[in-house]
Amino acid sequence: MTIIEDYCSAVRSSITNDGHPPLEASGLKLQENLTLIEQSLERMEKRSALPPPLVNLKHLLAKGLSATASLFSPVRVAYQWVDKASNILNNKIGLDAAGVKQSYQQLLTEMSQQKQKAGTLNTAIDNFIKTTHSYWSGLFHCYEIEDFPRTNNDLEHAFGMLRYHQRRCTGRKVAPSSLVIRGSVKLACAIATKLHSFTASDLAQVDIHTWLELRSQLQKHHKARIEQYRFRRDPKAYLANLESRLL
Known part of the structure; x- marks a missing residue:
């Protein structure tokens, strides 16, 4: 009875094992484990008579695996490519950016x-x-810039560090709203200053026209935020003003 329960536990473990998505396909792992269980039961059946519950279990596994075999074939092919993509981007062999780009382009082709x-x-x-x-x-x-965030998780960590330091500097419980408006500049500055100490001569080499264009973009974002705040504060007055201006 204990052996029967252990085989059933193996089946249940296979069904409830979600793996580590997205790079591990839990469905493929399920098929692999159930196939191993079925092969184990088949080997034991050849050596000695199986108890009726295990015979039923073997037939159920064989029937299910046979009915779904065609469904797993496309998944297996697709995940082989996903695995290749993951290995290329992990770049454990230490290729430069051009090498990684070429390898990845070959995979896409x-x-x-x-x-x-x-x-x-x-x-x-x-x-x-x-x-x-x-x-x-x-x-x-x-792959070109040292310590540059590689994944969304790494990027979110960089955002989180910026929000954390903003809260510590300002004494607020949450990051200031200005971080939404000027985040593209503040985040770049926070990352860049960790890699290099900038001097006045470095700042003097900045293209003034690019700087003015960036300032203009930030002012547009700031104005949009102000208009949104005005509408939330008094929607009727905001719409009445728009109607008046339109007329």
Whole structure:
């Protein structure tokens, strides 16, 4: 009875194992583990008679694996490409930015040319390639600049550190609203000053026209925030003013 319960525990463990998404496909792991259990029962059946509950379990596993075999084939192909993409971007072999970019482009070309192997997931492959190209211009900076945030988690950590220091400097419980308006400048300054101590001569070399354009963009954001605040404070008066101006 104990052996039967242990086999059932193995099946339950396989079903409830979610793995570590997104780079580990829990469905593929489920199929692999259930296949191992079925093979174990088949080996034991050849050596000696199985108890009826284990015979039933073996038949259930065989039936389920047979019915879903065709569904896992596209997933397996797609995740092989996902695994390759992950290894390229992890860059454990230490390629420079150009090398990583070339390797990743070769993978995308392979996926595009052989996407029919993914079967029902070929549209997902198209979406993967399209989304990758939308991030292409900024995808490889982290291999050129030391300590540059590589992932969304790393980037969120950089944002969090900036908010933390803003709260400590101002004594507020939350980051000031100005961080939303000037965040693109403040975040860049916070990261850049960690890597290099800037002097007055460094600042004097900044293009004045670029600086004025950036100031203009920040002022537009600031004005938009003010208008939003005015509407929230008194919607009727805000709309009445707009109607008056329109007339």
